Amino acid sequence: MPKWIGKVLGVGTVTVLLLGGTGYWYVFIAGVPQLDPPKVVTDVNLNLELKTYKSTAMNSERTYGLILPPGYAKNPKQRYPVIFLLQGGHGDARAYQDKAAVTSVLHDLYKSKRLPPSIVITPDGND
Structure with a gap:
């Protein structure tokens, strides 16, 4: 990726990935930590x-x-x-x-x- 793109964005390198056929977008920004989602508690005594x-x-x-x-x-x-x-x-x-x-x-x-x-x-x- 040309360096001027990072300068235009002002945040560094941005990578956008489209997963084929799903329609979900994922954006990764260089230098920003990617956190895992919190652990899901399954025994909550609530039912759908x-x-x-x-x-x-x-x-x-x-x-x-x-x-x-x-x-x-x-x-x-x-x-x-x-x-x-x-x-x-x-x-x-x-x-x-x-x-x-x-x-x-x-x-x-x-x-x-x-x-x-x-x-x-x-x-x-x-x-």
Whole structure:
């Protein structure tokens, strides 16, 4: 790569790699540490349940994921915040669990008190 490209960018050498057929971009910047993602905790006592409903607008059965907060079974009449996690396109109801371990993330947020117990919905984004 010509040295002038690094000077134009102002940060050094930038390498962009496109993995064939996947559509994911990875950017590596020379001199910047690449950190591994945190370890995923799998035994978090939170479950993603898949549910279905009849959509009149789509004229079909639709699927969504449901994650209930800890203690929900003991307090089903308690009011909880509801969070809808939208994929941004073409992800199914399991996408946040399969790609981002959402139950592990929620566990950490609840444990650190950065998020109150919440009902989490993950709609199927495939149309």
